[in-house]
Amino acid sequence: MTTPQTLTLTRPDDWHIHLRDNDALSLTVPDAANTFARAIIMPNLVPPVTTAEHALAYRARIESAIPPGANFEPLMVLYLTDNTSAEDIAAAKAAGVIACKLYPAGATTNSDSGVTDIKKIYTTLEAMQKHDVKLLMHGEVTHSDIDIFDREKIFIDRTLRHLVKDFPELAMVLEHITTKDAAEFVESATSKLGATITAHHLLYNRNHMLVGGIRPHYYCLPILKRNIHQEALLKAATGGSTKFFLGTDSAPHPTHAKESACGCAGCYTAYAALEMYAEAFESMNALDKLEGFASFHGPDFYGLPRNNDTVTLVKEPWTAPDSLPLGTSTLSPLRAGETLPWKLVRN
Numbered sequence: 001m002t003t004p005q006t007l008t009l010t011r012p013d014d015w016h017i018h019l020r021d022n023d024a025l026s027l028t029v030p031d032a033a034n035t036f037a038r039a040i041i042m043p044n045l046v047p048p049v050t051t052a053e054h055a056l057a058y059r060a061r062i063e064s065a066i067p068p069g070a071n072f073e074p075l076m077v078l079y080l081t082d083n084t085s086a087e088d089i090a091a092a093k094a095a096g097v098i099a100c101k102l103y104p105a106g107a108t109t110n111s112d113s114g115v116t117d118i119k120k121i122y123t124t125l126e127a128m129q130k131h132d133v134k135l136l137m138h139g140e141v142t143h144s145d146i147d148i149f150d151r152e153k154i155f156i157d158r159t160l161r162h163l164v165k166d167f168p169e170l171a172m173v174l175e176h177i178t179t180k181d182a183a184e185f186v187e188s189a190t191s192k193l194g195a196t197i198t199a200h201h202l203l204y205n206r207n208h209m210l211v212g213g214i215r216p217h218y219y220c221l222p223i224l225k226r227n228i229h230q231e232a233l234l235k236a237a238t239g240g241s242t243k244f245f246l247g248t249d250s251a252p253h254p255t256h257a258k259e260s261a262c263g264c265a266g267c268y269t270a271y272a273a274l275e276m277y278a279e280a281f282e283s284m285n286a287l288d289k290l291e292g293f294a295s296f297h298g299p300d301f302y303g304l305p306r307n308n309d310t311v312t313l314v315k316e317p318w319t320a321p322d323s324l325p326l327g328t329s330t331l332s333p334l335r336a337g338e339t340l341p342w343k344l345v346r347n
């Protein structure tokens with residue numbers, strides 16, 4: 001019998017995840033804590049996390065869902081609105097909030113209270129730059145005349161290009177990038193701009209979602225693009241550049257809300273995210289680059305220490321669950337019922 005291939009990595013962190021709230025936390029928090037030591041917690045709750053007080057209360061609810069003995073640190077983020085003030089930023093910084101999230105209003109799930117015009121928050125961005133509170137962006141424009149497949153590229157041209165010039169000292173992350181354009185822009189910009197890449201954007205392109213039937217479980221925002229973009233993302237993630245790091249964008253929705261005439265956007269990957277990244281990196285013969293992407297580039301960008309412990313993956317096929325409990329509903333995780341080649345083993 002041959003020994004299965006194993007891969008031991010410094011424990012990774014997830015720089016973009018949705019845990020939701022209340023009874024969802026008993027699924028999402030243990031799933032995240034099983035692999036990741038820290039995670040950046042997205043603030044798009046209903047109502048959103050718009051103040052330091054909200055963030056502290058939300059952090060306490062997350063902490064109470066951490067399984068005994070697990071080591072997991074939620075890193076909290078404020079949701080920017082047109083009305084977020086410089087005082088809100090100072091209070092957030094004092095409360096340990098590390099970043100604020102820009103959702104252009106209407107861009108994605110629970111973004112209705114987001115920013116309607118970037119110019120409205122220029123004073124807020126000044127305050128973030130001053131206090132070193134990072135700017136995380138859902139980088140898509142929302143005008144109805146802009147094609148959904150072009151929304152990320154046009155955000156870069158119309159908004160991001162100006163932001164990096166106007167706020168040269170503000171650390172920014174273009175979240176869940178989906179295009180060659182984004183990968184190239186980030187790679188060639190200043191060291192203050194980084195980007196997260198999801199496992200699903202590395203594994204899939206729009207054909208997976210639309211050929212042979214419409215598959216709502218692949219629907220997320222920004223939407224999967226054509227395969228040349230998937231290839232560019234694979235190159236960016238596995239190329240060793242320190243500007244790209246792991247952010248799952250794991251986003252739970254009940255099965256009935258996705259399998260619907262108007263299905264909602266988001267893929268649940270937290271239960272096996274590192275395993276899916278390993279699969280993507282292996283497809284590029286680049287498993288040796290996974291540790292940098294998953295465990296080093298993120299903390300280095302955020303100015304936080306790298307983790308001291310490790311996780312181990314073993315090449316041992318297993319079957320992903322068909323469904324998982326989400327509060328009083330169930331969700332269908334990405335890859336439900338499929339075979340995953342890599343498996344996480346506890347160290």
Ligand SMILES: NC(=O)N[C@@H](CC(=O)O)C(=O)O
Nearest residue numbers: 018108109220221251265266
């Ligand atoms: N990515 C998604 O498709 N959905 C996310 C929101 C987001 O990250 O844009 C969600 O909260 O469900």
Ligand SMILES: [Zn+2]
Nearest residue numbers: 108138221222
């Ligand atoms: Zn988003």
Ligand SMILES: [Zn+2]
Nearest residue numbers: 018042249251
């Ligand atoms: Zn997200």
